């Protein structure tokens with residue numbers, strides 16, 4: 001789970017992210033949420 005990569009729109013770079021959370025979108029699909037360790041922006045990724 002540690003090697004899931006997120007894209008940070010602020011850094012414009014791929015980050016592994018911290019505080020990764022499993023979330024469910026409004027349409028019922030799974031997604032993951034994480035915080036960029038550099039700038040603190042919330043990153044979002046669709047898929048389990």
Ligand SMILES: [Zn+2]
Pocket residue numbers: 008009010011012036037038039040041
């Ligand atoms: Zn960032």
